[in-house]
Amino acid sequence: MKIAVCVKHVPEGHGRIDPGSKRLDRSGEGALNHFDANAVEEALRLKGDGDGEVVVVSMGPEKAADSLRKALAMGADRAVLVSDAAAEGSDLVATSKVLAGALAREEADLVLFGQQAEDADGAVLWAAVAERMRRPVVSQAAEVTVTGDTVRVKRQTEFGYDVIETSLPAIVAVSDAINEPRYPSLKGIMGAKKKPFETLTLADTGVDAADAGEAGSKTEVLALGNPPARGDARKIDGDANAAQAIVDFLAEKRLV
Amino acid sequence: MSTLVFLEHHGGELQKGSLGVLTKAASLGDADAVLVGGGVTALAAEAGTYGAKKVHVADDASLDPPLPQARVDVIAKVVADGGYDTVLFANSVLAADIAAGLAARLDAGLNWDLVDLTSDFIGKRPALGDSVLVDVGWRSTPRLGLFRAGSFDAAPTGGGAPEVVQAAVELEEHSRAATIVDQQLEEASGPSIEDADVIVAGGRGLGAPENFTLAEELARALGGAVGATRAVVDAGWYPYSAQIGQTGKTVSPKLYVALGISGAIQHKVGMQSSSVIVAINKDANAPIFEFSDLGVVGDVHEIVPKLTELVNQRKGS
Numbered sequence: 001m002k003i004a005v006c007v008k009h010v011p012e013g014h015g016r017i018d019p020g021s022k023r024l025d026r027s028g029e030g031a032l033n034h035f036d037a038n039a040v041e042e043a044l045r046l047k048g049d050g051d052g053e054v055v056v057v058s059m060g061p062e063k064a065a066d067s068l069r070k071a072l073a074m075g076a077d078r079a080v081l082v083s084d085a086a087a088e089g090s091d092l093v094a095t096s097k098v099l100a101g102a103l104a105r106e107e108a109d110l111v112l113f114g115q116q117a118e119d120a121d122g123a124v125l126w127a128a129v130a131e132r133m134r135r136p137v138v139s140q141a142a143e144v145t146v147t148g149d150t151v152r153v154k155r156q157t158e159f160g161y162d163v164i165e166t167s168l169p170a171i172v173a174v175s176d177a178i179n180e181p182r183y184p185s186l187k188g189i190m191g192a193k194k195k196p197f198e199t200l201t202l203a204d205t206g207v208d209a210a211d212a213g214e215a216g217s218k219t220e221v222l223a224l225g226n227p228p229a230r231g232d233a234r235k236i237d238g239d240a241n242a243a244q245a246i247v248d249f250l251a252e253k254r255l256v
Numbered sequence: 257m258s259t260l261v262f263l264e265h266h267g268g269e270l271q272k273g274s275l276g277v278l279t280k281a282a283s284l285g286d287a288d289a290v291l292v293g294g295g296v297t298a299l300a301a302e303a304g305t306y307g308a309k310k311v312h313v314a315d316d317a318s319l320d321p322p323l324p325q326a327r328v329d330v331i332a333k334v335v336a337d338g339g340y341d342t343v344l345f346a347n348s349v350l351a352a353d354i355a356a357g358l359a360a361r362l363d364a365g366l367n368w369d370l371v372d373l374t375s376d377f378i379g380k381r382p383a384l385g386d387s388v389l390v391d392v393g394w395r396s397t398p399r400l401g402l403f404r405a406g407s408f409d410a411a412p413t414g415g416g417a418p419e420v421v422q423a424a425v426e427l428e429e430h431s432r433a434a435t436i437v438d439q440q441l442e443e444a445s446g447p448s449i450e451d452a453d454v455i456v457a458g459g460r461g462l463g464a465p466e467n468f469t470l471a472e473e474l475a476r477a478l479g480g481a482v483g484a485t486r487a488v489v490d491a492g493w494y495p496y497s498a499q500i501g502q503t504g505k506t507v508s509p510k511l512y513v514a515l516g517i518s519g520a521i522q523h524k525v526g527m528q529s530s531s532v533i534v535a536i537n538k539d540a541n542a543p544i545f546e547f548s549d550l551g552v553v554g555d556v557h558e559i560v561p562k563l564t565e566l567v568n569q570r571k572g573s
Binding site for chain 1: 348
């Protein structure tokens with residue numbers, strides 16, 4: 001079985017938005033989106049000792065290679081990075097087009113995503129990619145099993161669990177409750193340097209420059225502002241008077 | 257402006273979140289709704305109360321399982337035929353997947369995690385852990401918007417019965433591939449946390465499952481419901497129906513009391529729109545203090561019993 005895992009390179013620590021471009025500042029250090037580590041781990045688990053292949057796919061700046069190398073160090077077999085200035089600033093519509101183009105080259109049986117991007121809080125990309133590839137999609141997977149050409153997913157929802165089955169090829173977004181991602185071993189880190197690493201341009205994905213980046217995006221950031229203040233956030237010590245202080249606070253807010 | 261709102265239903269009821277978005281849409285202009293499922297026609301009338309002029313209903317047994325892709329097929333046709341320029345959703349596991357699928361199908365811009373929308377189509381989206389409020393826009397129509405749950409209250413607008421029209425059910429092959437083979441729905445006991453004005457939620461910091469009685473007793477004193485973090489639900493301390501967060505329920509009560517909860521992003525997204533947040537946690541550096549109105553650095557086991565007693569005394573006096 002061939003499994004492709006889509007991963008994102010996200011800025012480390014507290015992000016900042018560049019006031020000029022109104023885009024997330026990606027110039028600093030970055031790391032593998034930690035929700036995507038769950039997807040890499042699940043792919044490695046599903047592959048097990050079998051003779052399948054796990055390929056990690058990303059779209060981003062050249063530095064995104066660091067995150068792909070981490071996935072390789074965890075045990076993925078091969079990496080593909082779509083890196084093209086014309087793809088910078090892509091929104092959902094544009095990103096899904098580019099990723100679908102990169103994934104179409106792979107013809108994977110199963111495509112995995114993590115449950116959200118920790119930088120932009122996006123938690124929808126898989127469904128757009130699935131639509132472009134015309135493949136079934138299941139999200140919020142708390143368990144994934146593959147039998148023959150069927151994937152069975154336990155989907156966690158607001159109301160409980162659904163057990164969903166679909167035929168392969170399919171796309172699944174895993175919840176971060178699904179597993180504990182492994183840490184790369186030293187051997188894994190050393191080995192990652194020798195694994196196949198392919199860098200693609202937009203043209204390689206078959207997407208026109210007009211359909212990617214800002215040009216291909218249908219949404220835009222207009223302005224940055226301060227969120228409404230939460231009021232006067234107060235922090236107090238939990239000493240003997242703490243319970244009374246809480247009651248006084250609730251009384252002041254007319255909540256008791 | 258012609259706006260279409262996706263109405264989500266569960267257990268024979270329209271979901272409060274999508275009725276809230278409908279209320280908002282109706283306040284900005286003409287709003288219609290779309291309802292997709294098996295045996296859902298009877299639910300259409302209620303949408304009129306919340307401002308829908310017309311409800312497109314796709315009622316078919318094949319649409320009964322709550323799966324996104326068949327809904328994309330139905331809604332894409334309703335949007336194209338009806339010429340809607342705006343399609344709005346209240347966030348949920350199902351609605352997010354529908355909205356993104358529809359965005360790709362229609363090559364339409366989707367802004368997500370919105371908390372508000374102006375009459376000139378500027379969306380408001382908190383970003384970077386809510387430290388920035390971003391104004392977002394659309395460059396073309398249809399505009400798709402996915403709102404954070406709890407962004408708007410569902411309020412009857414005094415509207416009459418809506419016009420109900422049948423929506424075509426023509427499904428793509430890839431939309432029919434997935435099937436639900438089993439469902440394990442958990443029914444909440446006690447007051448529903450989505451409707452509660454007060455929620456007392458417990459996390460790992462409670463120390464042990466039996467310490468949830470601390471949360472239960474305080475909730476009883478405050479007239480509220482009990483919530484839990486994913487960590488304690490995963491550990492089997494409390495039922496999933498009480499789980500608040502990304503993979504649980506999203507709530508926006510008047511008062512949210514967090515007991516021994518660190519405030520990880522997974523939990524935060526489910527409760528950050530609460531009006532007043534009070535947190536008690538031993539760890540002074542816990543992220544929860546960054547978005548609490550009152551943070552108490554201390555031991556829940558010492559403070560909570562006293563707090564419950566004081567609240568009860570106050571009620572008695």
